[in-house]
Amino acid sequence: MEKILVLDFGGQYNQLIARRVRDNNVYAEILPYTTPIEVIKANNYKGIIFTGGPNSVYDMKSPHYTKEILELGIPVLGICYGCQLIAWMCDGVVKTAPVSEYGKIEVTVKDSLLFKGIPEKSVVWMSHTDYIAQPPEHFEVVGCSKDCPCAAMQYPEKEIYAVQFHPEVTHSEYGLKMLHNFLYLVCKCSGDWVMDNFIEKTVSELREKIGDKRVILGLSGGVDSSVAAGLLSRAVGDQLTCVFVDQGLMRKDEGDFVEKTFTSLFDMKFIRVNCQEHFLKALKGVTDPEEKRKIIGTEFYKVFWEEIRKQDEKGYFAQGTIYPDCIESGKGNADKIKTHHNKVKMPDDIEFLDIIEPLSSLFKDEVRRVGEKLGIPHELVWRQPFPGPGLGVRIIGEITAEKIEILQQADAIFREEMANSEYESNLAQFFAVLPGVKSVGVMGDHRTYEQLVILRAVTTDDFMTADWARIPYELLARVSNRITNEVKGINRVVYDITSKPPATVEYE
Numbered sequence: 341m342e343k344i345l346v347l348d349f350g351g352q353y354n355q356l357i358a359r360r361v362r363d364n365n366v367y368a369e370i371l372p373y374t375t376p377i378e379v380i381k382a383n384n385y386k387g388i389i390f391t392g393g394p395n396s397v398y399d400m401k402s403p404h405y406t407k408e409i410l411e412l413g414i415p416v417l418g419i420c421y422g423c424q425l426i427a428w429m430c431d432g433v434v435k436t437a438p439v440s441e442y443g444k445i446e447v448t449v450k451d452s453l454l455f456k457g458i459p460e461k462s463v464v465w466m467s468h469t470d471y472i473a474q475p476p477e478h479f480e481v482v483g484c485s486k487d488c489p490c491a492a493m494q495y496p497e498k499e500i501y502a503v504q505f506h507p508e509v510t511h512s513e514y515g516l517k518m519l520h521n522f523l524y525l526v527c528k529c530s531g532d533w534v535m536d537n538f539i540e541k542t543v544s545e546l547r548e549k550i551g552d553k554r555v556i557l558g559l560s561g562g563v564d565s566s567v568a569a570g571l572l573s574r575a576v577g578d579q580l581t582c583v584f585v586d587q588g589l590m591r592k593d594e595g596d597f598v599e600k601t602f603t604s605l606f607d608m609k610f611i612r613v614n615c616q617e618h619f620l621k622a623l624k625g626v627t628d629p630e631e632k633r634k635i636i637g638t639e640f641y642k643v644f645w646e647e648i649r650k651q652d653e654k655g656y657f658a659q660g661t662i663y664p665d666c667i668e669s670g671k672g673n674a675d676k677i678k679t680h681h682n683k684v685k686m687p688d689d690i691e692f693l694d695i696i697e698p699l700s701s702l703f704k705d706e707v708r709r710v711g712e713k714l715g716i717p718h719e720l721v722w723r724q725p726f727p728g729p730g731l732g733v734r735i736i737g738e739i740t741a742e743k744i745e746i747l748q749q750a751d752a753i754f755r756e757e758m759a760n761s762e763y764e765s766n767l768a769q770f771f772a773v774l775p776g777v778k779s780v781g782v783m784g785d786h787r788t789y790e791q792l793v794i795l796r797a798v799t800t801d802d803f804m805t806a807d808w809a810r811i812p813y814e815l816l817a818r819v820s821n822r823i824t825n826e827v828k829g830i831n832r833v834v835y836d837i838t839s840k841p842p843a844t845v846e847y848e
C-alpha cells in the first residue's frame with residue numbers, strides 16, 4: 341500500500357492533513373518529529389508532509405529535523421511551520437514578519453506542478469507570525485501575498501515544495517486540489533486507499549492470524565466496537581464471541597436494538613449480560629458525579645471480565661481502538677504519549693493469545709464508511725457520541741430505576757421528533773437530561789409537583805467547543821407538548837442555551 345508520512349511538528353491541523361490525504365485515496369500516517377530517520381527510510385513512503393506548528397524555527401528549542409530527510413529522494417511538502425523549517429534547514433532566512441497574517445488572504449501563484457489547474461489568484465488560509473525573508477539557494481518563489489513575499493516556494497529537481505498557508509483547511513479555496521497535485525503529480529501516487537480494499541485485506545489478514553482459534557470482543561453498541569464486530573464476523577464467523585454488557589443506562593430500547601442487529605445480521609456468538617440491578621445497587625445513594633463515573637466504569641469491567649473468565653478456551657481479545665486513539669502527537673512535550681483511552685488493561689489472571697485491533701489505522705469517518713459497506717444499519721453507523729457512563733451522567737444526583745425510565749421516555753420523544761423534522765442532520769448531538777429538580781405545575785384543575793427535564797442540543801465540529809443549536813421554536817414546542825403529555829412524572833421542559841465553554845456538552 342502506498343503511504344504518505346505526515347511528520348508532526350505540533351500544529352493544530354495535523355490530523356486534518358492526514359484525513360485530507362486519505363480523502364484523496366492515499367493512506368497517510370502521522371508520526372512525531374522525534375521519529376528516527378532510519379524508521380522513515382524503512383517505510384518506503386511515497387511522500388512526506390511537514391506539518392505546521394506553534395514555534396519559531398530560529399529558536400533552537402523548537403522542533404527540528406535532520407537535513408538528511410530532504411536528501412532521501414522522497415518528495416516533501418512543507419506547510420506553514422514546515423515551510424519555514426525547510427527554508428531554515430537549507431540556509432534561507434526566517435524572521436518575525438513585519439505584518440502577521442491570519443485568516444483568509446489572497447495569494448498569487450506562478451506556474452508549478454503544485455498549482456496545476458489552479459487560478460493565478462485565489463484565497464488561502466494563513467496563520468503565521470514568522471515569514472521567509474529570503475528563500476534558500478535553488479528555491480524558486482512560486483506564490484506571494486500582499487504581506488508575504490514568499491507564500492510558496494519549490495525546488496522541483498529535488499521534489500521539495502513548501503507553502504506558508506494551510507491547504508488542508510476548507511477556507512483555502514483550492515487547497516484540496518493542491519494536496520491532490522502533490523500526491524498525484526509530484527509523489528505519483530496511484531490512489532490505492534479505498535474502503536473495499538481495506539475490508540478485503542483486513543478480513544484475509546484476520547483469518548490468517550486467528551486461524552481456528554476463538555476471538556472475544558466487548559461490544560458497547562458504539563460505532564467503533566460495532567464495526568470491529570462486523571469485520572471480525574466476516575473474517576471468522578462464529579469463532580467470534582461478542583460480549584455486550586447492558587448496564588441499563590442506555591437509551592430507550594437501545595440494548596434490544598444492538599442485540600437484534602448483531603444476532604440477525606451477523607454470524608457470531610452473542611452474549612448479552614443484563615445487569616441494571618447490579619449497577620443500581622452499586623450506585624445506590626451516590627450523588628457525586630466523579631464517584632458515579634468511577635463506579636460505573638469499575639463495575640462495567642468487573643462484569644465484563646467475569647463473563648470473559650467463563651470462556652473456557654484461550655483465544656484472542658479484540659478491541660475497537662481507532663487511529664486517533666493511537667497517535668503519538670509531536671505536540672508540546674514530545675516524549676509524552678497521548679493516553680490510549682480505548683486500550684484496556686486485562687487483569688493478570690485472564691490469559692489470551694494477543695490483542696487484535698482491526699480498526700487501529702482508521703479515522704472515525706473511515707470507520708463509518710467501512711460500517712456501511714459491511715451492512716451495519718445507518719442508526720448504528722451514524723450514532724451520535726454517547727458517553728461511556730451512559731444516562732448515568734444525564735441524571736443529576738442519585739440514579740434510580742424510576743429516573744432512568746422517565747429520562748429514557750423523554751429522550752426517545754426528543755429523538756423521534758428530531759428524526760421526523762429533518763433538522764437532525766444540523767446537529768452534532770442532542771439529548772434529554774434529568775436535573776433532579778421538581779417544580780409546581782397545574783394539570784386539569786390540579787396542582788402538580790413533578791420533575792423538570794432539560795433538552796440539550798449542540799452543533800460542533802470537534803466537541804472541544806460547541807454552540808447550542810438554534811432549533812426552530814415550533815419543533816421545541818412539539819417536543820415539550822409531547823413530553824409533558826406522554827411522560828408521567830414530568831411537568832416542565834426547558835431548553836439549554838449555553839455554549840461550551842463555559843458549559844460542557846454533558847452535565848456531569
Ligand code: XMP
Binds near residue numbers: 840843844
Ligand atoms: P463534554 O461534556 O466533555 O463532552 O463537553 C464532549 C463529548 O464527549 C462525550 N463524553 C464522553 N464520552 N465517555 C465517553 O466515551 C465519557 O465519559 C464522556 N463524557 C462526555 C460527550 O457525550 C460529548 O460528545
